[in-house]
Amino acid sequence: MSELTRAQIRDLMGEVMKAQGKELPSDDSADLREIGFRSLDFSELALRVEDEIGDELNFDAPGLRQIAKVGDVLDFIEQLQSA
């Protein structure tokens, strides 16, 4: 299956947060700590994306540590897909 668009990744991110009773803000500059999106939530999102595209998105932790905002999450997943 083809890569997900940024909007589709955002939808999946919203689903991850919704499952925890949280809401994903529309603003890409929202701080992940403030909205309660933790590193394991990122893992869950990555695994959901993998399910959709039918391929693994393996990555090292250092890149993950640079992620601070919603836009960073979307950028990172987009880059992983195209890597």
Add this chain to the structure above:
Amino acid sequence: MSEPTLVPPSTVVLVSGGSRGLGLAFVNDLIDHGVKVAAFARSLTPELTALAEKYPDQVHVGALDINDEKAGQAFVKEVEAKLGPVDGIINNAAVGQDSLHVHTSADQIAHIIQTNLTAPLVLTRFVLRRMMAKGLKGRIVNITSICAQRGFPGLVAYSATKGGMDAATRSMARELGGRILVNSVAPGFFASEMSAVLGQTQLDQIVRRTPTGHLTEPEEVVPVVRMLLLDNTNINGQAIVIDGAAGI
């Protein structure tokens, strides 16, 4: 009753991963203590090459991957011809990990296990066979990690290999019946490693929780390894943790 026979100090020590960092520190220290050293790594550094040039009768070096079994065997034979039979090993070469288990590919897990567990066991087996065939006694030091005993995120496969080496250490010590002393040295995280992945706030917090007030430095590990290779201590089958009691 027969007198117990001591295992003499090692005289020719094979060091894997000896080109930089902790491995190079072991090489330097053993040279300083008059021990012949054979060191190898995937690529030679100017530091290690310089030692081989400065001490041609005491040091032998080679560029080889520990996963290349045949190259490792050939290197051991070269060492025997140049320096004499190997009667000490420091299994130091290893690859690290910094990825959550669910995001680490199966190939990468296999590579970590091959490099950190299978390869040192295979190399050790080869050297042991040659030592035993010659009736030699000897000593083995496996460099493991605090990760073998405590859990840390991002280090699942790595921890498994280090725990595996600690377990192998105990079984080898039993199996070799005191003829070969086998121990592990398990450093805590080095300041240099931790600073690469943690912020200053987290580093300060770890230091505060460490009774000795500082993270482990390579020079604190070197004398323990030297003791296990050269001193008469009757230490055998142990995993010695060097972490300032951070892990207790």
